[in-house]
Amino acid sequence: xxxxxxxxxxxxxxxxxxxxxxxxxxxxxxxxxxxxxxxxxxxxxxxxxxxxxxxxxxxxxxxxxxxxxxxxxxxxxxxxxxxxxxxxxxxxxxxxxxxxxxxxxxxxxxxxxxxxxxxxxxxxxxxxxxxxxxxxxxxxxxxxxxxxxxxxxxxxxxxxxxxxxxxxxxxxxxxxxxxxxxxxxxxxxxxxxxxxxxxxxxxxxxxxxxxxxxxxxxxxxxxxxxxxxxxxxxxxxxxxxxxxxxxxxxxxxxxxxxxxxxxxxxxxxxxxxxxxxxxxxxxxxxxxxxxxxxxxxxxxxxxxxxxxxxxxxxxxxxxxxxxxxxxxxxxxxxxxxxxxxxxxxxxxxxxxxxxxxxxxxxxxxxxxxxxxxxxxxxxxxxxxxxxxxxxxxxxxxxxxxxxxxxxxxxxxxxx
Numbered sequence: 200x201x202x203x204x205x206x207x208x209x210x211x212x213x214x215x216x217x218x219x220x221x222x223x224x225x226x227x228x229x230x231x232x233x234x235x236x237x238x239x240x241x242x243x244x245x246x247x248x249x250x251x252x253x254x255x256x257x258x259x260x261x262x263x264x265x266x267x268x269x270x271x272x273x274x275x276x277x278x279x280x281x282x283x284x285x286x287x288x289x290x291x292x293x294x295x296x297x298x299x300x301x302x303x304x305x306x307x308x309x310x311x312x313x314x315x316x317x318x319x320x321x322x323x324x325x326x327x328x329x330x331x332x333x334x335x336x337x338x339x340x341x342x343x344x345x346x347x348x349x350x351x352x353x354x355x356x357x358x359x360x361x362x363x364x365x366x367x368x369x370x371x372x373x374x375x376x377x378x379x380x381x382x383x384x385x386x387x388x389x390x391x392x393x394x395x396x397x398x399x400x401x402x403x404x405x406x407x408x409x410x411x412x413x414x415x416x417x418x419x420x421x422x423x424x425x426x427x428x429x430x431x432x433x434x435x436x437x438x439x440x441x442x443x444x445x446x447x448x449x450x451x452x453x454x455x456x457x458x459x460x461x462x463x464x465x466x467x468x469x470x471x472x473x474x475x476x477x478x479x480x481x482x483x484x485x486x487x488x489x490x491x492x493x494x495x496x497x498x499x500x501x502x503x504x505x506x507x508x509x510x511x512x513x514x515x516x517x518x519x520x521x522x523x524x525x526x527x528x529x530x531x532x533x534x535x536x537x538x539x540x541x542x543x544x545x546x547x548x549x550x551x552x553x554x555x556x557x558x559x560x561x562x563x564x565x566x567x568x569x570x571x572x573x574x575x576x577x578x579x580x581x582x583x584x585x586x587x588x589x590x591x592x593x594x595x596x597x598x599x600x601x602x603x604x605x606x607x608x609x610x611x612x613x614x
Contacts, residue, residue, distance in 0.1 A: 233541040233566050235460040240437050240564070243449065251397030252432025253565050255545070255573040257580075259378035262370070262392040263289060269362050269394075270296045275423060276306040278361040278407045282354070282547070283315035285375035286323050293374055294331055301335030308419075309338040310411055312355040316340065319375065341414055353443040355410065356558040357547050358392070359403055364426045367395045367403040369563055370545055371534045378532075385499050387529030391577060393545045393563060395436065396429045402438035406561055409442075434567035441548070441560040450548055451555040453564065454536070455481040461538045464491040466578050468526075468533040469550040472496045472509040473607060478550060479516070486520040495578070495585060498525040507600045508607020514593050515608070528584030534562075535574055543571040 229235040237247055256262045270277055270293075277300060284290050301307045309331075316322045323331075331338050341355040360368035370392030372378050381387045395403070408419055441450040454474075458465055458481040465485060472494065474482075486492055494513050500506035513523040534550075537543040546562025548554045565571065586592075593601070 229460075231541065232460040232462050232539045236457050236538070236542065236564075237435075237566065239456040239460070240439075240453070243452075245437050245439060245449075245453075246402065247435050247437045247566070248398035248402065249435060250428070250430035250432060251395055251399045251434040251436045252429075253434050253436065253563065253567065253570045254394045255570065255577060256370070256392040256394060257577045259372050259388075259390060259392075262368070262372050263293075263379070265394055266360060266368055267292070267296055269366050270300060273300050273305050273362050275363050276308070276361075277363075278359075278404070278411070279309040280355065280357050280359040280407050280410060281310070281315070281373050282312045282356050282358065283319050283373050283375065284309070284311050284323055285319045285373070285377075286321040286327055287376040289376050289379060290374050294334070294336070297336050298334035307336045308411060309336060310341055310355070310407070310414065311338070312341045313343045314351050314354045315356070315373075317344075339411070339414055341410070352557055354558045356554060357406070357410075357561045359407055359561060361400060361404050361407055364404055364424050365396060365400060365429055367400040369393055369395070369403060369547070369561060371532055371547060381529060382501065385501060385530045389526070389529055389531040389533060389581065391533045391535055391545060391574070395563065397432050397434070397436070398428045398430075399436040399438055399563065400428060401425050403561070406438070406440050410559070434565055434570055436566070437564040439546075439562050439564055441555075441558070443557065443559065447556070450560055450562065451475055451477050453562075454478050454544075454548075454550070454555075457536070457538055457542070457544065457564065458482055458485055461485050461490045463539045464493070465536065465538050466493045466495075466575065467536045467550070468495040468531060468578065468581065469509075470497060470500070470530070470532045470534070471502070471505050471549045471551045471553070473505070473512050473552065474550040475552055475555050478555070479512075482516055482521065483519055486516070492516070492521040493524065494521055495524040495526055495531065495581060497529075497531045498527050499530050501530055504603055504607060507604040508610075510588070510593075510596075511601070511604025511608045514588060514604075517588055523588035524582055524585040525588055526581060526585045528581070531581060533577075533581075535578070537571050537574055537578070540571055540575065541568065542566045543574045545574070
């Protein structure tokens, strides 16, 4: 199975020509959906890296335990890019670990989003940043608010860590206690992250350094940040990054074409499921072609109005044939998708306009049966805490909630 992928990687230029647009692939000309989608990525000049190992980390406890271990073993540099570092206990643990490495001479750079910081109830304030910098950690706020305070439409929503240029982390988990402890009124906060070794780490390093250098005016780079990659895995991995005004359509087109390539099944978990037209269209076409599409959203939410809009959107797709699962074990913040059990994606991207039209986002698209199976195992466990959306359940909801859902659907381009 892995040998097939290697042959495909080097033979992509000989495959059917792919146009650089949505629905570029004619999937029926390919035997497998992974071949079709890789052809699409190749047409967009998105590199497909070789010899990677990707571990799916199911939950914040697994993520922080593994990441802190890797931080403690860092030798040269640690790079972190998050939507927010909430000023709480897990942040204190992470900062303490980073300070220890900085004292040993390891370069530590951290980047966080200005809006993400003020949007949580325990933001990092100026005095906190001064204390962190005194410990040898370079920490920078992305796009600080400036008068008249309307400059921050494009937010850095990525969650990336790169350690020594050899290990990368990417997924949906910020540095905040509620990922570990849950939230009052919502309960458990579910999420997934991933750890990657191999050639894909250099692509994550590119993403971080491009943002860091753009924001600071520095020119950090060089061979010391790109060591020879560890080759202890067999996964092919594409790093798809969205940088507003540079490649604004790249993420939503990648999602749409990944779905369009499906022949048998698609499983999606998205916390704010209000996808743009291009993604909805791909799902509808998959359903029309008898692909089994399953969508998991949460019955609860952390943002008012959004759960109603997500349920309305999912209900419309349910009427087209999708199975919609309402996660009832808290709030499922995971941002993952699998296709045909052959490939999957994990990253920071929500399937809503905020992520797909405005924000800086980054995802791995992973071509590997074993990794995809691992993600599907997590999905199946979440299904055990979910129930199916039905017409009867929809009609039993208060009229006001259904109206809010309809209004949110109408406002999809800005939500």
